[in-house]
Amino acid sequence: MIKYDLHSHTTYSDGQLSVEQLLHRAVEKNIDVFAITDHDTLSAIKPARQVIANDNLPLKLIAGVEVSTKWESFEIHIVGLNVDDENDALLSLLQAQQAKREDRALEIGRRLAKNGFEGIYDQAKTFAENAQITRAHFARALIERGVAKNFPGVFKKYLGRGKTGYGPSSWCDMQTAIAAIHQAGGVAVLAHPGRYQMSNKWLR
Structure with a gap:
C-alpha cells in the first residue's frame, strides 16, 4: 500500500520543521x-529535491503550494499539487501574495502594539527567521508572552477575525489562484474544507 501526505509546511512558511x-x-x-x-511560496521545493538526492531518501516529492484566496466574504485556501515550480505565472502570483503577507504582518504588529504588545512584530520575525511572517508566528510570540497556552486560545482572544490583532487580508480571488495553478500544470484542491465556518449551503 502506498502512503501519501499531500499537505505539509516547512519553516519557509509557518511550519516548525526545516x-x-x-x-x-x-x-x-x-x-x-x-x-x-507552504503558504504562498515554492521556496522549499528545490532544497527538498537536493535533500532527497543527497540523503538518498525513498520518497517521491510533489511540488506544491497553498494559496490564500478570497471568495465571497471567506478566506479560502487552495492547494496546488504537482506544479511547475519555475512557472512564471505562478511565481508572479506568489510574489504578489508575499508582498500582501508582509503588509498584513505589519498591520497585525501595529494593532497588537497599540494594545500593549510592544515589539511583537520583531518577536514574530525572529520566529519566522528568513521566511514570511504569518499569524502563526504572532501566535507563537503571544504564547511566549504568556497570554494564552496554545494556538486556539491565541486565535480566539487576539488573532481571529474581529479580534484585537486581526489584520484584514487582501488575497487574490479564488479564480486567479486556480488559473495560475493550472497554468503551472498543477491540480487545484480545496484545502481543509472542514475548517471553514460555513453552513452546508455555503460549503456546497
Missing part, C-alpha cells in the same frame, strides 16, 4: 509520496 527535518520525518512515518505545500 525541509531536511520534515523530509526525514516523512520517511520515518513510512510516507511514500510527499507534497510540500
